[in-house]
Amino acid sequence: SQQGEEDPQALSIQEGENATMNCSYKTSINNLQWYRQNSGRGLVHLILIRSNEREKHSGRLRVTLDTSKKSSSLLITASRAADTASYFCATFNNNDMRFGAGTRLTVKP
């Protein structure tokens, strides 16, 4: 069964806008990871946040983690057409990695 569930399932924005995706999960975790998948390709790791961290930044990405609410969010600032992809959260606990069904992000030029 899925551990993480992303919200929304699909998101369409204009270039330059910010995109926010949310992930909720059910059980305890060691860390939570976000991945991007371009159409027809494998997943690419974006960022990992450990259970004792609350916020992490990488370039235009900002990830937050609230373990009390069992939720995480991924913010992409100043989006570009090249950010169009599916984004997945994955929870990791004792070598058990569980992915959500993903958010499909479309950035219109």
Add this chain to the structure above:
Amino acid sequence: DAGITQSPRHKVTETGTPVTLRCHQTENHRYMYWYRQDPGHGLRLIHYSYGVKDTDKGEVSDGYSVSRSKTEDFLLTLESATSSQTSVYFCAISVGPGLAGGIDYNEQFFGPGTRLTVL
């Protein structure tokens, strides 16, 4: 794709036939994983390996077996393919769980995928 190749990239087969998918890495990473990706389900772990000849089941292991005789190769076998195994299969590798020098080695690197169709 981080030194990971999968073969074949596409395969069409018939119900009841055996199928073997191969994952090859050049990174010398200890952990290797097989996932399947289906619409609405994200990725689901089939089996993983934590070393040569060391494997364990994942969430959806029924109907699949794996083998790892060398660090660089991880094989996924469908003993008797069924239509429900039509999917896109991804291999992934990681250094392995744990922290060292402040770096978390749990991130996984994915191969390009194999699209399998079972008729």
